[in-house]
Amino acid sequence: MRFVANLGMLFADLPFRRRFAAARAAGFDCVEFTFQQEPSGPDVAALLREHGLTQLLAGLPGAADDKGLAAAPGRESEFRERFARGLARAVEARAPLLHVTTGVVADADLTVSGDTFAANMRWAAGLAANENVCLVLEAINQTDVPGYFLRSLADTIAWLARLDLPNVGLILDLYHAAREGLPLARAVDLGLPWAWHVQVADPRTRHEPVIAGELALALRTIHRRREDATIGCEYSPAGDTVAGLAWMAELKNVW
Template structure:
């Protein structure tokens, strides 16, 4: 049975960030996720989770200069030391928040280096981080991003993510399966979910093509939730942009 996590970066944006935890709980969510926690003290975030009885489902490692277009550096040759510093920072947040899943963003391809060197860098960085995080029972997630929203991102296809996860040879490296990105880049989602199977470490949803509530658009989410039930038992992150206010758009969740 599907269970949902509110993405506090995209939902409840009518409110200041620290007030979104209470709003998520009031709306019926038992878990939350967000892109990045680093603008806030980990103790303050942990207090919000505890106060409202929420589980932290996921967050991302620091991405670099987001405003300048950076989207991580896990696959970028020459930035290994920066990646390790960011991974260690994220680990401290994960421990404080009781979060068992952290996304390592691959980054935008650096044209000064070959694709093979990006792949080797990604695998080596993931192995290092996975070994560090395994001591705390935490998974590293890798997520393909579609090339419309993230042009030049190193990882765009689900099967490529599966191959890379296998190549790391670490049990705690998983595929973050965002159905919005997957539909745009791959399609055939029912069979794709079954193919990736036990390597799915986290799931996110939104409508396609406009990334609004999953009750609209071209995907049949009631069907896809049933398919996911056969392969995945974790939280499903609601990483979409409400068409109007967040609460009025949540009727889909009760039906799901």
């Protein structure tokens, strides 16, 4: 399996530009992060080349307070502008996966938001296909982000089946699955057939994973079923990032 450094969360004591070198020095050859205004697209591409890194997963630029716009009725033009900008950045960075976030939706608005989401995703998937970029969706648990449109792993998979788009897949986030109360063995069974990327964090603290119990079994199952799986380290380190990476070595004991 290939581990991917989330530069939005790891090496947080360093300025963002310096995190590329830190990730490489820590042994990563692959990174993921959400695009912001700075660094610019050319600067990101140059940093990746300089440090011999691949950006596997990109996130759309946007405001943290809206959690995305793909399912936001009345904001279609804003979503499309934001998506086109993020897709251009992904192409420039040669990132094969682009995460589309949906936004927060009230229960009463789920039907109209679903129509908006379907239309936006079909439009976005067509644009991304022209650039050989695949889009990925993720369930976000309702404790951390109440009202997020993709309310559960099962809900997200149902949408993937309904959309039936060849370049749209799943981020299987084990942290969010655990936070929604789903046993991790069940999450792997449900999600792995749809997953193009996996993300991990300790379900209780969102710090480094503790390689024991349910989580150890889930990661072992993923390794056995899909040896080429990519595992995003999407967690906030409890202390020093590099010291906290010891959990990766511990995984060898459960494989």
